[in-house]
Amino acid sequence: MKKKLSIFAASIFMLTLFTQCQLFKVKVLHKGKVITVSKNAADTHVAHGDEIISGIYKQDDGTLIELPYIPE
Numbered sequence: 001m002k003k004k005l006s007i008f009a010a011s012i013f014m015l016t017l018f019t020q021c022q023l024f025k026v027k028v029l030h031k032g033k034v035i036t037v038s039k040n041a042a043d044t045h046v047a048h049g050d051e052i053i054s055g056i057y058k059q060d061d062g063t064l065i066e067l068p069y070i071p072e
C-alpha cells in the first residue's frame with residue numbers, strides 16, 4: 001500500500017513537471033545508436049522502427065531536463 005502511494009505521488013509530481021515543460025527534443029535508438037532529434041524528426045524514426053529512449057523537455061526558465069517520453 002505504501003509503495004502504491006509513493007508511485008501515485010511520483011506520477012502527480014511527473015504530471016506537474018510535464019505541465020510546466022514543453023517537449024523540445026527526443027532521444028531515439030537509431031541503428032543501435034542513441035541520437036537526439038527534434039520532436040518532428042522523432043516521428044520519422046519511430047516510423048522506421050526506432051525506439052524512443054526519453055524526451056528532452058524545456059522548462060519555464062529555459063533550462064532543459066531529460067524525462068521519460070510521453071507522447072503529446
Ligand SMILES: [Zn+2]
Nearest residue numbers: 030031045050
Ligand atoms: Zn532512425
